[in-house]
Amino acid sequence: MNPRPRPPARQPQHAPHAVVAESELLRRRVLRALERRERYRYVRPEVQASDDGWVVTSPCCSRNVDPDGGVIDIALLQRSAGGWTLSRRDHASASWVRHSKGVRLDTLLDVLCEDPQRVFWP
Template sequence: MQAAVAETPRPRAPSHPNEFDLVRIRRGLEARVRYRYVTPRVSGVDGGYLIQSPCCSRNIDAQGGIIDVALMLFDGVSGVWQLFARDHERGTWELAGVHPRLVEMIGEINSDPERVFWQ
């Protein structure tokens, strides 16, 4: 009788952030409805992506400095994207939605009818 030998699972490299999705997000944001005259920054963070932008409305930063717009994190266990909006008064991230695909999440950020992201 042969004994089964279990191999120790090899740790996987995190799938996010990656250059391919950084480009997809940057291109996707070009279709946004609000603040089309500014250039948002998209940067990789542990497990996802952070979108920042100059504050043109001066509602959050009177000097028009760079503010957080959205945080997108991929949950590798459930395979869904979590989208967070910044609560600038509290200094916290608030869950704004859960999406199965990145393109749907970008669509929510772009339309933003409630002005939760582009404030």
């Protein structure tokens, strides 16, 4: 008598939810840090996951980049080997330019929020 074939093993159902929850926690962590920023405190930036990492966008209050005050890219945060990378947007060439690398995300968020040379918040 042949035993009944076993059904294929199921993948754990909690794995995708764990990834989504981790991503949402990271997004909220970045948003909380952005509340401490020095520039344009009266606008509400957004943080979106992308294929490259996390993109911070904000309305262009200075009108330097977008005369109509539209939403522009501010920064890109990426996980890298051994830490994080922070890039700024070069709006003239429509490309990301690496600005800083660090082991701790909080250190790079401080750089983004302080921005004394206005390289992130033009």
